[in-house]
Amino acid sequence: MALRTGRTWFGQVLRRVSRLQGTWSRRSSSLLCLSANQEQDLEVCHRDHQKAGEFHRCSDSGVHRDHSHRSAPFCASASRRCPHGYPHACCAFPGNPRGHEPFGRRFLLAMKRQNVRTLSLIICTFTYLLVGAAVFDALESDFEMREKEQLEAEEKRLQGKYNISEDDYRKLETIIMEAEPHRAGVQWKFAGSFYFAITVITTIGYGHAAPGTDAGKAFCMFYAVLGIPLTLVMFQSLGERMNTFVKYLLKRIKKCCGMRITDVSMENMVTVGFFSCIGTLCIGAAAFSHYEDWSFFQSYYYCFITLTTIGFGDFVALQKNRALQKKPLYVAFSFMYILVGLTVIGAFLNLVVLRFLTMNSEDERRDAEERASLAGNRNSMIIHIQDETLQRGRRRRQPYRAEVTDLQSVCSCMHYHSHDFGSSGGGMGGLGCAFSHQNSFSSQLNPNQYFHSVSYRIEEISPSTLKNSFFPSPISSVSPGLHSFTDNHQLMKRRKSI
Amino acid sequence: MKRQNVRTLALIICTFTYLIVGAAIFDALESQKETTQRMELDLRKEELLRTFNLSREDFDELEKVVLQLKPHKAGVQWKFAGSFYFAITVITTIGYGHAAPSTDGGKLFCMLYALLGIPLTLVMFQSVGERINTFVRYLLHRLKKCLGMRRTEVSMVNMVIIGVISCMSTLCVGALAFSHFERWSFFHAYYYCFITLTTIGFGDYVALQSEQALQTKPEYVAFSFIYILTGLAVIGAFLNLAVLRFMTMNAEDEKRDAEQRALLAHNGQAGGHINCSIDPASPSSTPSGCGGGNAVGGSGGGAASRGLRNVYAEVLHFQSMCSCLWYKSREKLQYSIPMIIPRDLSSSDTYMEQGEAFSNPLHSNGCVCSLQRHSGISSVSTGLHSINTYRRLNKRRSSI
Secondary structure, three states, rough: OOOOOOHHHHHHHHHHHHHHHHHHHHHHHHHHHHHOOOHHHHHHHHHHHOOOHHHHHOOOOHHHOOOOOHHHHHHHHHHOOOOOOOOHHHOOOOOOOOOOOOOOHHHHHHHHHHHHHHHHHHHHHHHHHHHHHHHHHHHHHHHHHHHHHHHHHHHHHHHHHHOOOHHHHHHHHHHHHHHHHOOOOOOOOOOHHHHHHHHHHHHOOOOEEEEEEOHHHHHHHHHHHHHHHHHHHHHHHHHHEEEHHHHHHHHHHHHHHOOOOOOOOOOHHHHHHHHHHHHHHHHHHHHHHHHHOHHHHHHHHHHHHHHOOOOOOOOOOOOOOOHHHHHHHHHHHHHHHHHHHHHHHHHHHHOOOOOHHEEEEEHHHHHHHHHHHHHHHHOOOOOOOOOHHHOOOHHHHHOHHHHHHHHHHHHOHHHHHHOOOOOOOOOOOOOOOOOOHHHHOOOOOOHHHHHHHHHHOOOOHHHHHHOOOOOOOOHHHHHHHHHHHHHHHHHHHHOOOO | OOOHHHHHHHHHHHHHHHHHHHHHHHHHHHHHHHHHHHHHHHHHHHHHHHHOOOHHHHHHHHHHHHHHHHHHHHHOOOOHHHHHHHHHHHHHHOOOOOOOOOOHHHHHHHHHHHHHHHHHHHHHHHHHHHHHHHHHHHHHHHHHHOOOOOOOOOOHHHHHHHHHHHHHHHHHHHHHHHHHHHHOOOOHHHHHHHHHHHOOOOOOOOOOOOHHHHOOOOOHHHHHHHHHHOOOHHHHHHHHHOOOHHHHHHHHHHHHHHHHHHHHHHHHHHHOOOOOOOOOOOOOOOOHHHHHHHHHOOOOOOHHHHHHHHHHHHHHHHHHHHHHHHEEEEHHHHHOHHHHOOOOOOOOHHHHHOOOOOOOOOOOOOEEEEEOOHHHHHHHHHHEEEEEEEEHHHHHHHHO
């Protein structure tokens, strides 16, 4: 399902973010460009890029492409197509014109991305905590002080009014505190237990009722160990289904409305997701403010705290008027609301956040492949093209070998542009570099679909696996095509892993 | 499509069953005590009312005041230390509720704060968790080397075992510390740590609430914060290891279905009529037949593209038939084809170890489905594709 980033500012934001990531990836991938191939390539590469910033002059012609210098022209041509602002990053050679860099240094520089990302996330979170703490302090401290004084005065007054001694008061206090959960009704009959079980496995954890017995506590722990992952996976699964369905609906709507572009972009999805979250919260707020006699704002706050699974417990539904025992319909509604609401939120998280959770792992994987290809590669990692049918022009006569390695270094900034290639048939379109191969390959096919769909399948064929190629030449002409897809898609896939 | 729907439905049913079973067991465990405790408290309350000659309304008033004073009794909650504690409970979604914003402005800010903070924290913990996993894998690899073991790859089982052990020990360390500082029993402290680190956060046990700890014991406060965040990172690492791949399963299947559809469309387009459908559920459809039919029926493309189509068809066949068998045999394959299983945790190490020892990839025997080979191209490329498919499938399953 091809999602194209839109052209509005949001789409551009997304593209910039991905380009930033691409920059990072290029930093390390460019090392491949340096080290993967013959030294003459390097020289040309380096020569071409010595003129920093003048990449636009690198020619895209096929003239000096034949038989040599694969890397450079690709870098050059791609850099020309690189989005504004990042030409130098497209083939960011770290200024080392020598040949193969020491293995260790490559790793260091390649590893850095995940570590940099992790470190910056940690710093971000700490800063966020500090800022939050300061703001909460400013907002709540005064009120707290005043309330405390008031309540203590009230306490004194009552103590005096009823002539209760200090010790007696403590006893009274203890009793009242212990009786607090019972105020709201029977908590552990089936309905209440079900409510409690929901708060455990969804990790909401109000605390309005907590297991009093030790056996209950122990069982609660075991229950959570199994239940929480099950629930996480379930909500993500259901959320993904929801997203797919919404995507389908949107597409139909777009078709019905007779719009020209019926593809559902990421922007569309995010907008719809966001509004459905707000809608869910509002519905809940309206319902609970009616049933629980809270203000709309308080109900909204309750729904928000519940559906983000924070679950303070300052506001808890089903605690008034023995609702758990007496109002089965309202109880059922509450449970359904919580579960459905969590699904909607889960769908939104699946859409927006899940890809970031796997980022480090995918980078790690890519680094491993790069290392493997470096380790396994003395010379060509693949094969020279020999199949005449694949050649559509001089441009396509280059070996695929360099392409594969260069793809990563060159095309990570490109892949989003690949979305925009639309129906550019066989030409270079807006693609640059190896996309031309794919196009030439599939010129009789629908390039859009083919590109998006087939390539995914053959993803992850790292060049190294074909190093000791057991393929005689006819095959070799076939398989490299795969590789151009592969690496493109590996990169593409990373970005839009939905 | 079917697989994702089946999976989703099965998960929903599982979860509901789990909830019902849990509710029944909690009922059995707690109901009794609840009723007895309730009766007891009622009696004591009556007694007190009589002693002090309080009416119902008076008592309610008193009750209200006492309950409202409860958080204040535990100390100043909203000075910087307390606010930091609160901010942690918000963005990690623990949410004890020991302190909750009373002002409307506080509530509003809390919501906005959570909106941005929760995804940030999720991503951060997964990121750190993945780094931890990578580091542990590296250490284990070195350890295995030092011990002179023959196979130095780190398997998934190793990682899971280590993950479980580290989670347990994190909980134990916290339990010891908190049982000492808060004067809880070890079991209650363990329960507290567990409820905290799973971000449930009931609030029945909350650290830093006795003896004005937030204001008077800065080291203990710092320890608590660091413990919570580190513990969450360890749990996050384990989740990253064990659970994250399952959360992306549906999406990956969806992607694969899209590819299949595209391929079908493309086959139909270029090769005349193709009436074999590649249905993941039915092993009877052999795309090699489709591919063969394609080749025979004449196609618009050249030999290469036809061969490519054959090849792709076979990939699909592999994928559609072998996914369930694949997972079981992955562990075995890991040793026989170390090169080809980069998705496994041992990936980087494996490559480093055996980059040059590229053993026979066609030995890959993880998939037990047999495939008829029709042409020279397909027989060789099948080898290629078996690798691909394995990697692809492997990747699907172990997409850490």
